[in-house]
Amino acid sequence: MITTPLTFAATANVIVHRGARPRFVDVDPLTLTLDPAAVARAITRRTRAILPVHLAGQPCDMRALRDLARRRGLVLIEDAAHALGARDRGRPIGSWGDATVFSFHAVKNLTTAEGGLVACRTPALARRVRQLAFHGLSQDAWARWQLGRWRYAVVAAGYKANLTDVQAAIGVAQLQRFATFQRRRRQIAARYQQAFARSDAVILPRERPGSRHAWHIFLMQLRPERLRISRDGFLLGLAAEGIHANLHHPLLHLQPYYRRMFGFRPGMCPVAERAGTRVMSLPVYPLMTDGDVRDVIDAVMKLLRYYGR
Numbered sequence: 632m633i634t635t636p637l638t639f640a641a642t643a644n645v646i647v648h649r650g651a652r653p654r655f656v657d658v659d660p661l662t663l664t665l666d667p668a669a670v671a672r673a674i675t676r677r678t679r680a681i682l683p684v685h686l687a688g689q690p691c692d693m694r695a696l697r698d699l700a701r702r703r704g705l706v707l708i709e710d711a712a713h714a715l716g717a718r719d720r721g722r723p724i725g726s727w728g729d730a731t732v733f734s735f736h737a738v739k740n741l742t743t744a745e746g747g748l749v750a751c752r753t754p755a756l757a758r759r760v761r762q763l764a765f766h767g768l769s770q771d772a773w774a775r776w777q778l779g780r781w782r783y784a785v786v787a788a789g790y791k792a793n794l795t796d797v798q799a800a801i802g803v804a805q806l807q808r809f810a811t812f813q814r815r816r817r818q819i820a821a822r823y824q825q826a827f828a829r830s831d832a833v834i835l836p837r838e839r840p841g842s843r844h845a846w847h848i849f850l851m852q853l854r855p856e857r858l859r860i861s862r863d864g865f866l867l868g869l870a871a872e873g874i875h876a877n878l879h880h881p882l883l884h885l886q887p888y889y890r891r892m893f894g895f896r897p898g899m900c901p902v903a904e905r906a907g908t909r910v911m912s913l914p915v916y917p918l919m920t921d922g923d924v925r926d927v928i929d930a931v932m933k934l935l936r937y938y939g940r
Contacts, residue, residue, distance in 0.1 A: 634682040667695035680706040685714035688845030718843035743798035816846040832857035852909040872930035
């Protein structure tokens with residue numbers, strides 16, 4: 632299964648749990664999402680699926696990936712953990728692939744505290760996901776109660792991965808405010824874009840023409856040739872200024888487990904590896920005040936001025 636190394640461990644872990652082997656390919660240098668041309672070169676007769684990741688809420692080039700999957704007879708599964716509310720060419724993320732997985736973790740744009748959602752292209756796939764999410768039973772308790780039956784069959788070796796009713800209630804309440812949350816995220820991202828636009832020491836995230844970023848994370852890159860400080864040093868400098876910036880994510884193919892199990896080595900994905908030493912994320916969340924945003928901007932600009940070449 633083909634995916635990106637610039638992602639959280641969960642993306643590739645599910646591939647391993649299925650008994651498959653992840654094939655990491657490189658990313659586009661501007662969007663930091665899967666490069667369709669690199670995906671096309673990586674496909675072999677053993678490839679079964681493509682798993683694009685909408686990193687930080689930036690949509691992948693889904694039309695190119697969808698067309699490629701169709702031509703080669705591959706399953707297309709989207710990792711949209713960051714991308715609820717994102718769009719590509721006017722279509723919402725979740726409507727391109729055979730299945731799309733969203734996360735409702737506590738830090739996501741919409742939360743149920745934990746859990747998530749799988750959007751399925753076909754009713755048959757949706758039924759299968761429901762079965763696997765609840766112990767592999769032919770019918771869950773609610774369905775049996777509605778039908779007035781108590782019998783069920785175990786049709787698969789399923790899991791316990793269902794969203795609870797309490798979590799679902801939290802999600803419904805969040806959904807009613809989701810548009811407001813997203814507007815605030817876009818406002819904050821626009822403020823950052825405007826504030827840092829003139830600096831030649833950073834590469835800012837941009838929306839591709841026809842796409843809509845979810846702004847789950849404001850992921851920018853530092854230009855080391857323009858600064859007298861490393862990315863990690865910059866993060867420590869922001870922490871000293873009271874700003875909690877972060878790193879999303881350590882390159883997955885260079886993590887101990889994947890190197891040990893599959894022999895992955897540096898040099899496999901040079902664009903992603905270069906970005907991995909440069910990327911950092913700034914705070915973006917709906918409860919940020921204008922003063923909070925100003926504090927982040929002031930701290931970043933202070934470091935850019937002090938350490939700039």
